[in-house]
Amino acid sequence: MLTEFGKIFIFLLLAIGFVGIALFAAKLIRPHRPTKEKLLIYECGENVEGSPWVKFNIRFYVVALIFLIFDVEVVLLFPWALTYQEFGFYGFLVGVIFLLILGLGMAYEWRKGDLNWDRTKPNIPELSKILTNKNVSNVKIDEQIKES
Amino acid sequence: MINEILNSITFIYPELAVSIFLLIIVLVDLVFHKDKKYIPYISLAGLVITGILVLNQIGITHFAFVPQLSAVKKYGMMTIDPFGSYFKLLVVVTSILIIFFTIASEEVIDLKERLGEFHALIYGMILGMLVMISASDLILIYLSLELLSLSSYVLAGFLKLRERSSEASLKYVIYGSVSSGLMLFGISIIYGLTGSTNLYVINSLIQGPQINLFTLSFSSILMFVGIGYKISAAPFHFWTPDVYEGAPISITAYLSVASKAAGFALLIRFIQTGFTSFISEDGYWTLIAVFDWQALLIAISILTMTLGNFSALWQDNLKRMLAYSSIAHAGYILLGIAVLSNQGLIAVLIYFFVYMLMNIGAFYVVMLISNKTGSENIDDYDGLGAKAPFLGVALAIFLISLTGLPPTAGFIAKLYLFIALIDANMIVVAIIALLNTVVSLYYYVRVLKHMYLTKSEREQENITPSIGSLVYLLVLLIPILFFGIYFTPIVEFARSCVSLLGI
Numbered sequence: 001m002l003t004e005f006g007k008i009f010i011f012l013l014l015a016i017g018f019v020g021i022a023l024f025a026a027k028l029i030r031p032h033r034p035t036k037e038k039l040l041i042y043e044c045g046e047n048v049e050g051s052p053w054v055k056f057n058i059r060f061y062v063v064a065l066i067f068l069i070f071d072v073e074v075v076l077l078f079p080w081a082l083t084y085q086e087f088g089f090y091g092f093l094v095g096v097i098f099l100l101i102l103g104l105g106m107a108y109e110w111r112k113g114d115l116n117w118d119r120t121k122p123n124i125p126e127l128s129k130i131l132t133n134k135n136v137s138n139v140k141i142d143e144q145i146k147e148s
Numbered sequence: 149m150i151n152e153i154l155n156s157i158t159f160i161y162p163e164l165a166v167s168i169f170l171l172i173i174v175l176v177d178l179v180f181h182k183d184k185k186y187i188p189y190i191s192l193a194g195l196v197i198t199g200i201l202v203l204n205q206i207g208i209t210h211f212a213f214v215p216q217l218s219a220v221k222k223y224g225m226m227t228i229d230p231f232g233s234y235f236k237l238l239v240v241v242t243s244i245l246i247i248f249f250t251i252a253s254e255e256v257i258d259l260k261e262r263l264g265e266f267h268a269l270i271y272g273m274i275l276g277m278l279v280m281i282s283a284s285d286l287i288l289i290y291l292s293l294e295l296l297s298l299s300s301y302v303l304a305g306f307l308k309l310r311e312r313s314s315e316a317s318l319k320y321v322i323y324g325s326v327s328s329g330l331m332l333f334g335i336s337i338i339y340g341l342t343g344s345t346n347l348y349v350i351n352s353l354i355q356g357p358q359i360n361l362f363t364l365s366f367s368s369i370l371m372f373v374g375i376g377y378k379i380s381a382a383p384f385h386f387w388t389p390d391v392y393e394g395a396p397i398s399i400t401a402y403l404s405v406a407s408k409a410a411g412f413a414l415l416i417r418f419i420q421t422g423f424t425s426f427i428s429e430d431g432y433w434t435l436i437a438v439f440d441w442q443a444l445l446i447a448i449s450i451l452t453m454t455l456g457n458f459s460a461l462w463q464d465n466l467k468r469m470l471a472y473s474s475i476a477h478a479g480y481i482l483l484g485i486a487v488l489s490n491q492g493l494i495a496v497l498i499y500f501f502v503y504m505l506m507n508i509g510a511f512y513v514v515m516l517i518s519n520k521t522g523s524e525n526i527d528d529y530d531g532l533g534a535k536a537p538f539l540g541v542a543l544a545i546f547l548i549s550l551t552g553l554p555p556t557a558g559f560i561a562k563l564y565l566f567i568a569l570i571d572a573n574m575i576v577v578a579i580i581a582l583l584n585t586v587v588s589l590y591y592y593v594r595v596l597k598h599m600y601l602t603k604s605e606r607e608q609e610n611i612t613p614s615i616g617s618l619v620y621l622l623v624l625l626i627p628i629l630f631f632g633i634y635f636t637p638i639v640e641f642a643r644s645c646v647s648l649l650g651i
Contacts, residue, residue: 087150104174111178 062114156212159228162201163278169194170271177264184263191267192247199240206233223348225285232282234645235413239277242406245508249398254519272299277410286335286345297324304395316394323387331374337367347421365439378411382452385475392471401511404474405504420648431490445486453479457587466514466524484565487572490646495564497642502561509624510546513539520611531604536611540599542621547592549628557631
């Protein structure tokens with residue numbers, strides 16, 4: 001009659017129906033007094049300021065990627081560590097080769113400078129440089145100093 | 149278990165060689181990071197060694213990586229057979245040609261810093277293709293497909309500063325992830341139906357009466373979506389023109405030949421080992437009556453070649469035009485599979501060999517010209533026949549061969565395809581394919597018209613290719629003309645490589 005998947009389907013229907021009925025019933029019973037405060041994100045907290053779409057520095061992604069690689073490495077090494085003794089020397093060798101290849105990846109990142117957290121160099125204004133530029137008026141010099 | 153793995157290693161020497169050279173390239177790139185001019189030669193050496201190892205494998209028929217869990221009959225995750233060796237050889241030869249291609253290509257020379265990564269990624273593609281060609285387990289098929297795809301996504305966008313290249317890469321990733329997701333869905337349904345991921349076991353299980361035909365057909369179509377995306381068959385071809393136009397031209401040539409060849413090898417193996425019940429004396433495959441592969445393949449191939457040919461008519465960019473022409477060629481080759489016979493398979497093998505020569509040749513000439521003029525637009529080819537006589541003649545021969553006119557090898561490839569079609573009594577399909585060839589003649593000859601009959605409006609300097617490029621073009625041209633007249637060797641070689649590991 002019903003396959004196992006059919007039972008799951010009935011469960012799904014019941015779950016969706018339960019949510020729908022509960023929401024509908026609540027709508028009938030509950031009082032309805034809308035205020036502006038209720039539309040805020042944190043109803044009883046501070047007022048929200050600015051957009052949540054902040055730009056993160058791209059360097060975080062590099063760190064995240066490197067973390068991911070070594071995370072996966074650990075996940076793969078756990079089952080290996082549990083069973084490699086059964087396979088004797090070859091089992092050990094497999095793990096060593098795996099680690100060597102990963103080590104090569106690490107060396108690659110290091111050499112290519114992906115591990116360096118290079119800061120942007122602060123642009124310190126030098127008075128002599130600004131003054132030698134004769135076309136610049138005093139107002140513009142002030143602006144330049146402000147900008148940098 | 150460990151013994152089985154150690155024994156199997158003797159059958160995957162080519163794949164091992166590719167992996168080891170991949171690591172060597174990364175190491176060399178790290179150690180000698182100031183001087184990168186040796187890297188192409190290292191990757192050439194690695195490919196030659198891989199090629200020799202593949203040549204040693206020709207004629208061997210064997211299973212590798214047999215899980216010892218299955219009690220009755222033992223099927224492996226990989227199959228080594230002459231059919232696979234042929235395609236592996238094709239992939240390796242294409243890769244060698246492409247490495248020479250990159251040595252001459254300005255786009256790649258300008259990379260300098262990132263040359264090591266470039267070659268390492270090409271090796272990643274080769275590894276994916278070699279495994280894909282001999283994989284007979286759905287998990288391994290998916291894994292190798294992803295390895296191939298991921299490397300080619302990066303390579304397609306390797307010219308970071310060029311906008312079109314980044315666009316190509318992004319489009320490739322989006323289309324690729326959707327289609328490989330669909331394929332994974334198909335794999336999961338097949339696994340759910342049969343409880344096995346091995347194609348041979350699946351073959352024996354779907355012959356039973358309790359299989360749900362609708363579900364199986366659905367999952368087969370989903371599998372075909374994944375493979376069809378790799379071979380750029382018609383409803384899944386939308387990425388092809390953009391990616392081929394945006395990617396570095398050496399990678400375009402590589403994608404259009406090697407990764408397509410691997411995709412076709414996978415499709416043939418999937419249909420033959422997964423769905424064929426027996427092969428008759430005269431070479432016709434009888435499929436298990438669960439899914440009508442023939443109808444699907446014929447419909448898709450007619451759609452593919454018609455769409456490819458008619459879209460190519462309006463293209464002004466040579467790379468884009470060749471992209472559409474490669475879609476059309478995928479359609480012709482699909483017909484060879486749709487025949488479902490060894491005759492058709494021979495035609496496919498011959499076609500791919502010839503296709504490799506003429507397609508890489510055409511892209512090479514386009515690359516040489518764009519090195520000089522910086523453009524692939526058809527208007528820049530005006531009057532080229534006089535300014536670069538050798539390049540003009542070479543491109544003319546490649547394009548005539550792509551059309552399939554005698555006395556070039558392209559004619560032989562199409563001839564065997566049509567013989568197979570007519571032998572299987574598929575006359576109507578053969579006529580449609582023939583008419584398509586006529587359409588394709590227009591856009592190929594249009595390039596010739598621009599080269600020889602149109603006067604250029606602005607002055608251009610003469611283009612004289614270097615000696616290396618001359619030799620390279622001759623290496624491609626001579627076989628095309630030679631096999632167009634005396635084609636017994638490739639036909640015999642293809643005939644000897646037609647057998648897949650039996651069912």
